[in-house]
Amino acid sequence: MATTAASPSLSPSPSCPPEARSARRNLLSQSPSFPKFGRKQISFSISHVQPTRCSISQVHNYGTVDYEKRPRSKWSSLYRRIAMTENPTVGAGLEVDKWEAEERKLSKWELCRVVKELRKFRRFKLALDVYEWMTAQEGRFNIYSSDIAIQLDLISKVRGASAAETYFTELSDSLKDKRTYGALLNSYMHAKSKEKAEEIFDLMREKDYTTDALPFNVMMTLYMNLGEHEKVESIITDMGTRGVAMDIYTYNIWITTCAARADIAEMERVFEEMNSSETINPNWTTYSTLATMYIRLGDTVKAENCLKDAELRVTGRDRLSFNYLIGLYGLIGKKDEVYRIWDWYKSSFPVILNTGYHSMLTSLVKVRDMDGAKAVYEDWKSTTGNYDPKICNIMLAWYVREGMLDKAQACLDGLIDAGGKPNPSSWEIIAAGYIREKQVSTALDCLRQAAGVERPRKWRPRLVTVSNFLVLCAEKNDNGSREGVLELLENSGCLKDEEYKSLINTYAGEALEGTGVITR
Template identity: 25%
Template sequence: MWALRRASTPLRNQGYRVRTSYVFGNLEIPCDWEGNIVRSGTTAAISDRCIYFERNSLATRQSSGLYISSHGLSSQAGADNSEKEDDLEDGFSELEDNKTADENEEDRTSGSEIDDDDDDDDDGTQDAENISTKRAPSELFKAISSAPGLSVPSALDKWVSEGKELSRADISLAMLNLRRRRMFGKALQFSEWLEAKGQLDFIDRDYASRLDLIAKVRGLYKAESYIAQIPKSFQGEVIYRTLLANCVIANNVKKAEEVFNKMKDLEFPITTFACNQLLLLYKRLDKRKIADVLLLMEKENVKPSLFTYKILIDAKGVSNDMIGMEQVVDTMKAEGIELDVTALSILAKHYASCGLKDKAKAILKEMEDVNSKDSRWHCRISLPLYGELQMEDEVRRLWKICESNPRFEEYMAAIVAWGKLKNVTEAEEIFHMVLKTWKKLSSKQYSTMLKVYTDNKMLTKGKELVKQMADSGCRVDPLTWDAVVKLYVEAGEVEKADSFLQKAVQKNQIKPLFTSYMIIMDQYASRGDVHNAEKIFHRMRLLGYVARFSQFQALIRAYVNAKAPAYGMKERMKADNVFPNKDLAGKLAQIDAFRRTAVSDLLD
């Protein structure tokens, strides 16, 4: 039976966590902790603690068998590394891959350090859309994509009237290409036309694809309502797992738990895919619940996949818990699951971030050995990591391997690497090569170069690049906004960053990235500017961002720095199901308008 080893050696400067002694094989899994609030007691057997499901929450019955440890499976929520995690998880939250929600579960990482190239937990959910992405766009796709606005049905009617073929293979390839280019609105029109015109006999995968598109275009509420329109015979597991995956993409904990519980009520089997969705969600938003999911997997005999281990390794890594991360890897290997290149890249990234240069170098060398049959594939991953480690010789060595005939991803990886080395000239030279090779770039590619200027505080060059981007006809999207916001902030112009983001939202009616708001909010907090910090908090709420620990952390820091009382802050946090750790509890006490002091006691 699988096991996930708890970390056993305390790490310096990490607060206490609470765990229980439930043992899976040779591994103890921490089951519950509440920030730094410690409860003690004797150990208990796993049978003393079972998981049950309420209508609106994933809940656990607690035993009293708790004792103190300075490690847990997932480090405390909201520790000082929360900014690092937000950067990993939220920085690209709008950029998940454009596959259907019932395809590879790796697509649900939404830009985390976990890659989506492997398929270690298919669960039989691959459908006809899983066609090689190397194939050129089809004629049908070109007809749909070139149709203006809401005229996709007219373009399709014309296609049929001309007697052109419309097989399931053609439909699947066109749909895949629409998704890859994030043309979700046109893909939804295509799906609706197919059903309305009877051009395709819908099966559960087709309904799931429609559900996924509705969630992306019209939101979770409309997607959930659509399920009632699906024939009962097709309202199977694939439908609900698609909705669950979109709840995770939206970071909606309450709705994700409701859907998960609904799947159990409908007696669908609890799959690795579904559990991995919850693990991804809790890794981002509530690490305390990770152990609950693992216990559920043990109880239901759900086998973890390679991707499960990647999530747990990443959860440890973003919490700077290197010992815990290594012990998860040990357990993974003991279960006979080998680390692939993407798993190794997660390890290398976290070692590099924590300054463990020798360990990161060893992993990078291992990545090259693992990928010896295709010695160039790892370059796109290794280049930025060598840049992070400030190893210019290694960056030059890998770029020389690619230089004669670089692939697109290698170009971009090299730009990132030279940017981390502060060698803007080299990064610019490669970017100019990209511009010469490809006539039109996406906002993501421009943003790669823009980030180099941001990190090097080159505001003027950054503005020039944004203008060049707009002149080329490339859409300036939330990823670009994020880079511009950081440019202004790095230049000390926080108010301009705030104004720019607000104008961009009003003009485009598109939701910015989480990090765009947080970098501005953090600056206001550092100044003790309570008014503007609250303003940013309010804007995020209006745009539908679920309240997170990091938001309250920044807001409370604003009050502390302003030496101002915060009325009802504890109640606000409780209403959003956000709980303070030891450090934040101390700051809350400082801004408590009704706290007792020696002077107040004398005055009374």
């Protein structure tokens, strides 16, 4: 959660002496007034202006908060207990039961606030557990269609679009309204289920549930993700025909689509249309999208100008904007700017999350600042309680790429000693280093470690890793290691994939005889 610098209170405390109160009133009465300017008339010299930090936050209560007196105990204590559950598969309901047994009965407001925070940090399974616990209380809480829409969205994220569809089908007609239809449409969009999304969208239009931009934005995002850019244009046309006003998200999706098509003229035209609107102001997302496009075109000057404009629109509570700025400045090789945004980031939040460290390390790799990356990595290790292996992997990949295998191994060992758990990619990166050093048996051990990591889905090594390993086996005439990796691939289900079978047939055709693997 973001914090801002403390500001002096306008209401003096009871202990404040009368002379101090009078001085404060005089100071406030003498505050300078500033002339009002039109939005389009102001220009700044960015090199001399500290980025504007807006204090307005976007608070979403989803329409589910009961208007009741808030209880004395804070929801954050319950959130921390649920978020720190050692075995998330057990579910959050057990923690809620414990809380009510040890503390007191919970209100709907508290539970919804916990769900909101869990969703914010993508703890969707735990958030769904809380909602399912609430709905299982049989009449204790008032459950509205807005609650059902959130639950449907969580089901989609945790169990897939088909489970969300089943849940929606079993709802009573009174709960199938604009919100729940919209949640189902969103689940189809994320699943890239084009036909089902179009069917639901048509139903929403028939029921007059498309009176605002949201469902149109969902369909535009779907078509953009599928690469059907011409259909994005058709959605824009449909909105105009129906008299539905575009919002900032509509314009941002439209600009992103133009960027994906590399149509810079159309992108700039859409931006000018957006910028000339009296009701819509471009935000940091708009300018970061423009910057990304200019980076792809190699126009770093325009890209940097857009990033400066993006900074002026960053609020003090949006971590994502800092991650994007750090990443994009890294892409254009502006190391000083990367560190400047990083310092701003750290001054805006009491704690930097793993995503922030990931963005910073990735950018430092791009600007080839290894000393800085090591310092940031050590800072992360000393402050975090959640040793995300993806952050360690950035350092591992860099060390391996630079031929410093000993440092890569030491980095991995350090993660394990600190209590972190490497993921399959961690072991595969190290395996690639040992393959380069022609240490076949050690590389195979690392690949076996990767395959042994428990994951929701089986690990599938990169084709280039398998190819390089098989080439090395051929160079060393090491049939035992070759058979070992084939067994590993078979157990992982990779040999059902044509790409893996073709690769193995190319490099190890003779070794497949008698293994049961079909060769061409």
